[in-house]
Amino acid sequence: EIFKMRLLTHNYMQSTVKGTENGYPLQIEADKIEYEESPFDPDFVIALIPKIEYKTILFAVQQIAERCSTDLPSEIQLPDLPETIEKDDNSEYDKELLKKLHVVLLDIHVVQGHLVCPGTGRRFKITQGIPNMILHEDEI
């Protein structure tokens, strides 16, 4: 697939469909998942940590877990992540944790499926890796 959507992108997307009180986080119906490795840069992952909603990452991982078990290549496993991200005694992040975050945020992609508004159930289609978030006139 040419285009793909990362969980990092999902992390800050929301639905503001009329009638929804809470449009975040979007649920993920993953019909097709792909893994694409990218170079691991610990500094970048560390910079991302304050920017992301970690709970949403955990949620997103849960959402795609089943599809990952069928779609990911056998040598790649969806990493299991801790409940919270914390620094160790040296005030640093564990490198293995950073690697796991890297995989989850940047290397696992949703290619086909839907993002679903938790409030209204409105489904936003992900076609060939690009999510379509455009609202209709009556939804605004």
Next chain:
Amino acid sequence: HVHLDFQRPELESVLSLHDIKIGTDCLDIPLPRHDSEYPHKRPFLILSFDYDYAKRKFNLCDEDEVLSDDISRLSIIDKNRPTVASVLSRVTLIRSALELFGVGISIDTCATDVGMLWKGIAGKEILSRCMEETSSWSIQIHTLGTKYKREEQNEMRDRFAFLNFPGPVKIKDPTNEFLLIREVELDEKGTPLYPRYPTKDILNEENDSRPPLGVYFGRILGGIRDWRGNNRLERLSLKKRSYLGPTSMDAELSLIMTNLGKVQKNSFCFEPFVGTGSILLTCGLRGGYCCGADLDIRVLRGRNENENIISNFQQFNLVRPDLVRSDNSLYSRHYLTDKPMYDAIITDPPYGEYIGCIFKYSECIMSILCKTFIKYK
């Protein structure tokens, strides 16, 4: 002209990426005759650094060891003792940099100023670096379009013969290339306002007797670009990207914008009106992580599987950007707004008269040279 307005901000942005602030870490020295009535923006800037600071900050000796003309130099910022040239190489609107030996309102006063160099500690060190017997040298003369005969040019050179460089003269690619600039008034198109030969071969005495705006003498720093600015970033030439659209922003403008946005390695970059992704690509080339969004799905998809934003990124071996179809004139409709997500948001908004505009900027830049001088105190 559109771009010249960005010259100073772009320079300041790139300097700040190296923790250098004009006014604090260096001074902006007024040009000769800065109080004259000449109305146009002058193409030169003199920055003065305290010599000890400069020695600490920059690698003064290895001016030849500059970053190669390579894509990598778009993103590298070496805070640990870069060369002056490597810092400035990132600035799009700066043609070249001189290590300024002297400046004046005439050739005489400039030569006198250069002669004072020996008297200071900094000056002695600077000149000593040029005094290797094995170092070849030459003096180029830049008269901003005013015509001078060869004998006249040699006369100008002779005024600086007192420097007595021991090495051999070598015109092409010498070890040390010195530049003598005789600045005159230019019109908006960048041609001399008072040409010596307005009619071919007939000297206009009145114009000829006008004093210059300023005269500068110094040593060209770095090998990244020759001072005529011929070393363009060929690889970013529009022709070479696989996907172009009718509104693809010229590569040079996106270089300037990404400098203004201080895009560097790991900057989280967002383009809310990504279009064909020219600006986004430059963010990627500077080491940024890229996301783009657009209303128009056809533009996001590109022309075909080999001509789209993703293929442009792949062409340069960059990590793929994420793309979303959304209406970004109202960002909060689709995205959370309470987290400081982005380091840079750089875009060309698609509303207004720009569609159909023909950019003639390249002519403007070509005719108005800009250089930065670094003068050591």
